[in-house]
Amino acid sequence: MRGIVFRGECKLELVTVPDPTPGPGEVVLEMKASGMCGSDLNVYRRPANAMAPTVIAGHEPCGVVVAVGLGVISPHARVGARVMVHHYHGCAGCEDCRSGWPQMCQRLPVIVYGQDAHGGHAPYMKVPADTLVPLDGRLSFAAGAAISCGTGTAWGAFERMGLTGRDTVAIFGQGPVGLSATLIAKAQGARVIALDIDEVRRATAKSFGADSVLNPIDGGMPDAIRELTGGKGATMALETAGAATAGQDALNCVRPWGTVGLVGIGAEISFSLAKMLRKQLRILPSWTMSIQAQKACADFVIERGVDLDALFTDRWTLDQADDAYRHFNQQNGGKGVFLM
Template sequence: MRAIAFPGDDTTVIREFDDPVPGPGEVVVRVRASGMCGSDLLFRRGAIAVGTDIIQGHEPCGDVHAVGDGVTPMMARVGDRVMIHHYWGCDACPACRSGWPQMCEREPSKVMGISANGGHAPFLKVPARTLLPLPDALSYKAGAAIGCGTGTAWGGLQRLGNVAGDTIVVFGQGPVGLSGTMLASALGATVIAVDIDDNRLQRAKSFGAASTVNSRSSNVVEAIADLTGGRGAPLILETSGKANDDALAVLAPWGRACFLGLPGHIEFDVQAHYKKQWTLMTSWTMSTIEQLRCAEFIAARNLPIDDIYTHTWSLDQGVEAYEWFAQQSDGKGVFEF
């Protein structure tokens, strides 16, 4: 089969791989949609070396195509519509058993696109335990987004705790930030969306933002002060990795801030801020449990998750697709099979 790989020199190649065959405890998924994620560009540029022997794409979604020995009908059946948690570990340590295989305590986790083949291919082999049911109300594209980008926003919001009734500033309105805006609004928060691009901010309004601030043309601190009656923001979700200073500058006393954007850097003077009683936290994607909860939440509220995507590509357009995506100027792409 043909699939997408990255040599690590800021290019994309499409090459032949063997069709996967499931071993004991494994399944082969017929990929229907595979999302493009900003972290893919780290692999493409060689910042994280992976090589052309690894198929890229860690946001896959599809149907169970074949099952290996030991996979019971309770685990997976041919034809099941499934999402995939793109990490797996030992499946026995406390982290794995609580749904956090990316934090496996016994061995390095397998990660799609880095140490295991990903979903930019017609077929994908994974352990059966990585599968999660895709709600009937959701498209394959929706399931792909929830598998990383949208799920990452959900994970950050869950780290922040109850956001209903509060004001939250979402810094960055790329795919993760737009997802954060959509989900926070649906959870009952008043969202202030911040970005440097007016087109992204206009999209943020369609995803539920009550107000928007262009941080390139406006003073963010003054704008947030005006929008919050001078109190500052009680909640922050930073998704860009580039606005950490602004995030701290607008965070209100007793505020909570979660930082998702990579690579990112945070530095502050404790003496200048310790009286503010802040809670600062990070978040790493989401657990298997929260991935499913995110999907069920989106389905129950009929949220416009498919509109996260601005471009749809075929596998044969993989080189062109990543040339576009590397510009990071417009939206999110997805491969459909």
């Protein structure tokens, strides 16, 4: 089979590798959708001399089980099952792994699919059966791919932050994660202030229900957010852009006792402890979501009728990989997905 491999310096290649065969405890999926994540760009842009050995990219996999290895007893690992993948695997026996957080495993180096082992940008993908999360038939495979990382990351952050319908949340960045956060926050009844430097993404956030949209290029975002909130500031802020200025503004736009969630990879943020102490802020970095949260996010999307398919502005085939990532690298649209 052929799959997409990043070569660094904004280059990629469709390489041929053997079709996967499941070993004990493993399954093979026929891929139906594999999402493009903003964190892909960190690898796509790396210097060529910093690239790892050939690994098929794609850590937002969604498909159908087509082969099952020995010893697999999970009810949703049967042939024909529609599934998402929780794209991490640890030792499977420690407290973190057994609680649904394999990315926090302290016993073994964590495998990240699409980075350390072959991912979903190919016709087939082999994973341990315990990484599977069932995909309800009411959700598209593309929606399942989004939940597998980008949308799930927004959900996981709000779960840690304790977002409710009483909150006013400022969401910095309206890329795939930020737009997912806007959809989820509105479905929970929160007031949303969406921020992005791109006009198209601001317009999309508005169409997704954002109560106010702001352009950070205008400057003075904390003051602008206080003006929108009667001088108080937001009760919560979520930084998804991975930009230092966005992180600083997120810290400075919330009112005393507020909560700031940080998920944007790449941001370097510093702050005065004395200032933060006197505001009694909660500052929470958040790394994707647990296996249980991935399923809970999917259930919420169904229950509230959240239109995750609206996230996708670009649908590609594997043969269009080069064009797909060149376009995605501009960071001025919605979410992209490879459909197989």
